[in-house]
Amino acid sequence: MKIIDGKKVSIEVLDEIKSSVENRAKNSLKIPHLAAILVGDDGPSQTYVNSKIKACDRVGFKSSLFKYNDSISEQDLISEIQKVNNNDDIDGFIVQLPLPKKINQEKILSQVDPHKDVDGFHPINYGKMALGLDTFLPATPAGIIELIKRSKIQTEGKKCLVIGRSQIVGRPISILLSQSKVFGNSTVTVAHSKTINLKELCIDSDLIISAIGSPEFIKGNMIKKGSTIIDVGITRVDDSSSNKGYRIVGDVDLNSVSDSVGYITPVPGGVGPMTIAMLLQNTLKACSLSD
Numbered sequence: 634m635k636i637i638d639g640k641k642v643s644i645e646v647l648d649e650i651k652s653s654v655e656n657r658a659k660n661s662l663k664i665p666h667l668a669a670i671l672v673g674d675d676g677p678s679q680t681y682v683n684s685k686i687k688a689c690d691r692v693g694f695k696s697s698l699f700k701y702n703d704s705i706s707e708q709d710l711i712s713e714i715q716k717v718n719n720n721d722d723i724d725g726f727i728v729q730l731p732l733p734k735k736i737n738q739e740k741i742l743s744q745v746d747p748h749k750d751v752d753g754f755h756p757i758n759y760g761k762m763a764l765g766l767d768t769f770l771p772a773t774p775a776g777i778i779e780l781i782k783r784s785k786i787q788t789e790g791k792k793c794l795v796i797g798r799s800q801i802v803g804r805p806i807s808i809l810l811s812q813s814k815v816f817g818n819s820t821v822t823v824a825h826s827k828t829i830n831l832k833e834l835c836i837d838s839d840l841i842i843s844a845i846g847s848p849e850f851i852k853g854n855m856i857k858k859g860s861t862i863i864d865v866g867i868t869r870v871d872d873s874s875s876n877k878g879y880r881i882v883g884d885v886d887l888n889s890v891s892d893s894v895g896y897i898t899p900v901p902g903g904v905g906p907m908t909i910a911m912l913l914q915n916t917l918k919a920c921s922l923s924d
């Protein structure tokens with residue numbers, strides 16, 4: 634079993650971004666500025682936003698956090714988004730998901746200026762992604778592709794199983810891996826909660842991308858020897874031996890697959906850090922495009 638060290642690869646990407654920022658500063662170009670909109674007090678969402686802001690500091694970006702109480706109305710949130718759209722100093726911003734249930738997520742995401750949509754969730758950017766055009770790729774799938782690329786995992790002609798069909802991970806990564814591109818060209822199957830023969834599909838796959846959110850769901854008897862697994866799942870499970878009272882677990886039972894898997898991303902330290910690095914790369918791109 635070889636571990637794909639997402640933390641290490643993300644540091645490489647962040648260092649590259651940092652040196653681009655330093656070059657921009659030397660050439661008197663604008664310093665990239667990422668903003669985050671956070672609604673409510675969901676613990677994991679606050680942690681994710683804090684990590685994004687910390688990463689901005691690390692690469693020399695400016696960052697802003699706009700926090701709102703979960704009582705904010707949909708219309709007021711749209712007005713706040715318009716303010717960020719119209720703020721010339723902000724190059725890109727994210728609306729941290731999930732939003733409170735009473736707010737229509739699709740409606741909100743479609744209000745983000747596509748030129749500042751560094752999460753790549755606006756229908757225009759999502760459509761461009763599906764068409765294989767240059768755009769802001771959603772950060773998690775972009776991070777998976779970058780990990781595969783830098784780890785020199787072959788995808789061409791391989792049987793790839795994507796488990797999960799969410800708009801933010803499963804759907805876009807299934808599109809990207811099937812496109813006629815380097816580190817695409819896979820034969821992709823998408824499995825989901827209504828799939829009936831998941832174990833057979835797993836055993837038949839060279840590459841599994843798991844984005845379910847079901848702790849340690851994938852066991853050693855479900856995979857092909859030498860296959861690659863990208864574990865996107867992040868679940869907090871109770872753990873009284875940890876100071877926090879919980880630990881973070883992926884979709885894959887690492888102990889169970891260790892004898893048969895070829896390459897695997899750990900959780901934590903796999904896809905998670907790459908997601909943040911790719912968000913910053915999108916922000917650098919948004920800033921460069923407006924030079």
Ligand code: NAD
Pocket residue numbers: 773796797798799801802803824825826827828831844845846847865866867868904905906908
């Ligand atoms: P989601 O939570 O919206 O949906 C889960 C998906 O899994 C659905 O499409 C469902 O059909 C499928 N599914 C559920 N049970 C299944 C089963 N038994 N068999 C087959 N498919 C099943 O998906 P999401 O937002 O992509 O999140 C998935 C996981 O990835 C979560 O744990 C989330 O925290 C994590 N995540 C991690 C990152 C990261 O940066 N590492 C980013 C986004 C999401």
